[in-house]
Amino acid sequence: MARIEMRNIAKRYGSVEVLRNVDLEIEDGEFIVLVGPSGCGKSTLLRMIAGLEPITSGDLLIGDERMNDVRPRDRDIAMVFQSYALYPHMDVARNMGFSMEIRGEPSDERQSRIASAARTLGLTALTERLPKALSGGQRQRVAMGRAIVRDPRAFLFDEPLSNLDAALRVEMRLEIARLHRRLGTTMVYVTHDQVEALTLADRIVVLNNGEVQQVGGPLDLYERPANKFVAQFIGSPTMNVIAATGAASTVLLNNGATIELPAPGDASAVVEMGVRPEHIDVVSPDDGDMTGRAEVVEHLGSDTNIYIEVEGVGPLMVREHGNIPAKAGDLVGLRVQPQNVHLFARNGTAL
Amino acid sequence: MDNIAGHKPALTWAVHISVLILVLAWLFPTVGLFVSSFRTADQISSSGWWAALFPTEQNEVYRAADPDDNRVADGDVFVVSGNVFEEAGASEKTISVWGTSSREISAYEAGETADLGDGETLTLGEGGAYEWRGNDDQISGRGQRIFATVTAPPEFTLDNYENVLLSGNATDGMTKAFFNTLTVTIPATIIPIVIAAFAAYALAWMEFPGRALLIATVVALLVVPLQLALIPLLKLHLGIGIGKGYLGTWLAHTGFGLPLAIYLLRNYMVGLPRDLIENARVDGATEFQIFTRLILPLSFPALASFAIFQFLWTWNDLLVAKVFLIDATGETTVMTNQIVELLGTRGGNWEILATAAFVSIAVPLIVFFAMQRYLVRGLLAGSVK
Numbered sequence: 001m002a003r004i005e006m007r008n009i010a011k012r013y014g015s016v017e018v019l020r021n022v023d024l025e026i027e028d029g030e031f032i033v034l035v036g037p038s039g040c041g042k043s044t045l046l047r048m049i050a051g052l053e054p055i056t057s058g059d060l061l062i063g064d065e066r067m068n069d070v071r072p073r074d075r076d077i078a079m080v081f082q083s084y085a086l087y088p089h090m091d092v093a094r095n096m097g098f099s100m101e102i103r104g105e106p107s108d109e110r111q112s113r114i115a116s117a118a119r120t121l122g123l124t125a126l127t128e129r130l131p132k133a134l135s136g137g138q139r140q141r142v143a144m145g146r147a148i149v150r151d152p153r154a155f156l157f158d159e160p161l162s163n164l165d166a167a168l169r170v171e172m173r174l175e176i177a178r179l180h181r182r183l184g185t186t187m188v189y190v191t192h193d194q195v196e197a198l199t200l201a202d203r204i205v206v207l208n209n210g211e212v213q214q215v216g217g218p219l220d221l222y223e224r225p226a227n228k229f230v231a232q233f234i235g236s237p238t239m240n241v242i243a244a245t246g247a248a249s250t251v252l253l254n255n256g257a258t259i260e261l262p263a264p265g266d267a268s269a270v271v272e273m274g275v276r277p278e279h280i281d282v283v284s285p286d287d288g289d290m291t292g293r294a295e296v297v298e299h300l301g302s303d304t305n306i307y308i309e310v311e312g313v314g315p316l317m318v319r320e321h322g323n324i325p326a327k328a329g330d331l332v333g334l335r336v337q338p339q340n341v342h343l344f345a346r347n348g349t350a351l
Numbered sequence: 352m353d354n355i356a357g358h359k360p361a362l363t364w365a366v367h368i369s370v371l372i373l374v375l376a377w378l379f380p381t382v383g384l385f386v387s388s389f390r391t392a393d394q395i396s397s398s399g400w401w402a403a404l405f406p407t408e409q410n411e412v413y414r415a416a417d418p419d420d421n422r423v424a425d426g427d428v429f430v431v432s433g434n435v436f437e438e439a440g441a442s443e444k445t446i447s448v449w450g451t452s453s454r455e456i457s458a459y460e461a462g463e464t465a466d467l468g469d470g471e472t473l474t475l476g477e478g479g480a481y482e483w484r485g486n487d488d489q490i491s492g493r494g495q496r497i498f499a500t501v502t503a504p505p506e507f508t509l510d511n512y513e514n515v516l517l518s519g520n521a522t523d524g525m526t527k528a529f530f531n532t533l534t535v536t537i538p539a540t541i542i543p544i545v546i547a548a549f550a551a552y553a554l555a556w557m558e559f560p561g562r563a564l565l566i567a568t569v570v571a572l573l574v575v576p577l578q579l580a581l582i583p584l585l586k587l588h589l590g591i592g593i594g595k596g597y598l599g600t601w602l603a604h605t606g607f608g609l610p611l612a613i614y615l616l617r618n619y620m621v622g623l624p625r626d627l628i629e630n631a632r633v634d635g636a637t638e639f640q641i642f643t644r645l646i647l648p649l650s651f652p653a654l655a656s657f658a659i660f661q662f663l664w665t666w667n668d669l670l671v672a673k674v675f676l677i678d679a680t681g682e683t684t685v686m687t688n689q690i691v692e693l694l695g696t697r698g699g700n701w702e703i704l705a706t707a708a709f710v711s712i713a714v715p716l717i718v719f720f721a722m723q724r725y726l727v728r729g730l731l732a733g734s735v736k
Contacts, residue, residue, distance in 0.1 A: 052629050073635040085626035089648045099634035102644065150634070 002063030002153040003028045009058035019210045031180050033189045035197040036207035042190045046156050050079050078147035079156040084139045086131040093127040096145045117145045137168045154186040206230050228348040231274050239274045240316050246270030255312030257290045262339045272344040277319035279340035288333035387705035389507040395701050411501050415483050415494035422490045429490040436479040449475050449499040456498035511706040525710050528689035539604035539665040547612030552642050555620040572610035581674050600675045608661050619653035655725035663715050686711040
């Protein structure tokens with residue numbers, strides 16, 4: 001168990017800067033999710049914690065020791081790879097016990113740890129199988145079992161669920177959450193799937209273009225995104241962002257509609273307004289802030305998603321709770337919930 | 352869109368025909384050698400190996416038993432009876448036609464009685480039993496000659512192998528040469544594989560300056576013909592006191608085999624999933640442990656295929672052995688060289704040559720068939736994804 005601290009970490013490949021100014025403190029026992037679009041540097045950051053990528057500049061501390069130049073095998077960290085990386089010529093038990101085997105730990109100790117890890121993950125019946133005889137979900141469990149057998153100071157997960165089908169992914173997500181609660185070990189988890197991030201994390205680190213955009217709890221990111229990127233990355237369906245101009249405490253949209261902000265403040269720097277689909281209410285055509293024509297209506301049972309074209313504003317996505325009787329081609333009125341509006345300045349930062 | 356998976360390539364038949372031709376081109380001489388090595392010199396000269404499984408027709412000359420010792424009086428005539436096949440012990444031969452003179456070897460059918468004039472008669476049955484009758488004068492002197500056309504059943508003999516392997520005859524014997532070849536081949540296969548495996552791992556997975564240059568050098572060495580190095584290398588061996596002998600031969604084979612070995616193994620190892628090796632690093636393995644616990648077992652197909660190659664061409668090698676091994680005493684002669692010498696001393700004795708040749712190809716055949724399944728990749732199934 002250990003805290004992990006990153007001080008001003010940067011990574012360059014030649015002249016290409018992959019990561020810069022990463023400052024992050026991960027508390028002991030915390031579950032941190034690194035999330036971002038592909039190519040944002042999240043996997044590179046994880047591999048730097050593991051010691052598989054050299055750190056160009058900055059300091060990495062694990063358990064208050066500087067780890068920059070410590071070899072991976074001396075960091076006492078376990079990593080679960082996206083591809084699982086099971087040793088194909090070893091059965092499940094040997095795969096799980098490999099790290100203890102090469103450290104020369106006694107065989108009976110090893111056997112009991114393997115057995116208990118196998119029990120935890122429901123692999124007891126499979127310990128003598130080779131990886132090729134396992135299904136995708138079972139392989140994933142073995143990869144996790146291999147990590148927990150070691151009792152390391154921290155777990156690193158590199159998109160561990162992305163090779164699984166949807167149902168299995170939900171199941172394994174729960175499994176990981178349970179595992180974290182039971183072990184209480186520091187976990188760093190990389191994913192591009194915001195649902196995994198929101199459900200698993202104590203805190204989420206949103207990365208884009210090699211920079212940390214925002215660090216915070218799942219609800220913080222949802223309710224108070226620091227900038228337009230985070231606002232659009234977190235939440236599904238994606239937040240609507242429309243051009244707007246602000247004045248005093250009102251926001252003026254391009255089609256002439258005005259939205260009164262609940263809290264008085266200076267909105268003059270506003271160039272865009274963001275509002276989540278679930279924060280727009282469907283009302284009768286002439287009642288709301290604006291009127292548009294429904295183009296596509298998706299009935300999901302619990303929710304209804306409507307794509308609405310509003311003249312002068314552009315397409316808007318609206319999510320209504322429950323099943324509403326709208327259909328494509330209908331004229332609908334829209335009312336924006338003013339307390340849930342996000343305002344962005346020209347550089348994208350939230351106001 | 353015609354060549355996407357699921358469509359048969361247009362040239363399937365060409366592939367099939369080529370395979371068939373290759374199989375036949377390999378099978379005919381091999382089976383021919385194998386069959387010939389179990390036949391006698393007579394059989395080889397009278398019919399081809401493909402006829403070995405069928406009865407052969409031969410013209411043979413027999414002589415009735417010596418009348419002075421064997422004749423029996425029957426009234427006023429004497430009779431000599433017996434069987435022409437007696438001494439051969441081959442009771443399955445049958446006689447179709449026969450004669451008593453070399454000009455008319457098919458004068459009589461089997462079972463007929465030949466009238467030899469003045470009451471002298473000879474009867475020869477299908478099974479070789481004969482009865483020769485005549486008066487005192489006629490049944491005397493030397494036994495009557497019998498020319499018979501004999502149909503002999505297929506017959507195989509182990510005599511050739513006994514001659515080549517067990518007789519201890521210095522000129523024909525292959526035993527010593529066989530063990531000399533083994534003495535050359537086994538270390539000459541193992542040493543380069545061990546060295547190349549280490550080198551290939553370093554070139555594939557360890558970061559160090561000049562790695563790319565080293566790989567390029569190895570590839571460049573692939574195209575250097577070994578003949579170029581024979582004399583300088585021999586001079587070196589003589590100069591540093593290794594001289595001619597097994598050690599020098601092993602070193603030469605190792606050196607000539609290494610570029611290909613490193614190249615093959617490195618290319619295979621570099622294709623192993625990076626995640627596996629990184630996972631082992633995070634798991635706490637040292638480079639040496641990664642090499643022995645992961646890389647070696649996973650590279651087994653590549654190691655095996657190179658081992659087969661190296662074994663085959665050191666086994667079949669004549670040039671390197673002649674230069675680095677065989678000296679005037681002939682004590683260290685290898686099988687290839689022994690066969691060359693047999694061609695000189697026993698050039699006409701095909702049965703000896705065929706047997707010697709088959710002895711020399713038997714081991715490569717066994718090695719190939721025992722190891723060929725490792726040539727098929729598939730050990731990585733289930734490791735990633």
